[in-house]
Amino acid sequence: xxxxxxxxxxxxxxxxxxxxxxxxxxxxxxxxxxxxxxxxxxxxxxxxxxxxxxxxxxxxxxxxxxxxxxxxxxxxxxxxxxxxxxxxxxxxxxxxxxxxxxxxxxxxxxxxxxxxxxxxxxxxxxxxxxxxxxxxxxxxxxxxx
Numbered sequence: 412x413x414x415x416x417x418x419x420x421x422x423x424x425x426x427x428x429x430x431x432x433x434x435x436x437x438x439x440x441x442x443x444x445x446x447x448x449x450x451x452x453x454x455x456x457x458x459x460x461x462x463x464x465x466x467x468x469x470x471x472x473x474x475x476x477x478x479x480x481x482x483x484x485x486x487x488x489x490x491x492x493x494x495x496x497x498x499x500x501x502x503x504x505x506x507x508x509x510x511x512x513x514x515x516x517x518x519x520x521x522x523x524x525x526x527x528x529x530x531x532x533x534x535x536x537x538x539x540x541x542x543x544x545x546x547x548x549x550x551x552x553x554x555x556x
Contacts, residue, residue: 415436417435417463419432419433432444442458444457461496468494468496472513474538475538476492479534480530483530487518488518494512511548511550513535513551515534515551515552517555518555
C-alpha cells in the first residue's frame with residue numbers, strides 16, 4: 412500500500428509565526444496555517460490540522476461506508492459525509508481534539524433506513540482514519556434520504 416506525504420514549513424513563534432502546508436504527494440496545493448487563526452472562530456483563509464483531519468476522516472468514511480453498503484447488498488447512489496473536528500483545552504495542559512462528529516446522509520438502493528444506520532455505525536468503527544483517532548470521541552448522525 413502507498414505512503415502519502417504532506418510537508419509544513421513554519422517560520423516564527425507559535426503566536427506570531429505562520430506556515431504553509433504542502434500536499435506533497437498529490438501536488439494539489441499549498442495552504443496557509445497560523446495558530447491565531449487556528450484558535451479563532453473564523454479561519455480567515457487559512458486551514459488547520461483540524462480541518463485537514465476532518466477532510467481525511469470524511470473522505471475515508473465515505474469510502475468505507477460505500478464499500479460496506481455494497482457488501483450489505485445495497486447500491487450507493489450518493490453519500491454526503493461531513494466531519495466536524497473540535498479543538499479545545501487539554502486538562503493536562505495545552506490543547507487536544509475534543510471530539511469528532513460525523514454526519515452522513517445518503518441514498519443506498521436496496522437498504523432500508525435501519526440497514527443504512529447499521530452500515531453507518533460499522534463504517535465509523537472500521538474506517539482506517541476512525542481507527543487512527545481512537546483517542547477522540549467520535550459521534551455519528553446517520554440518516555437515509
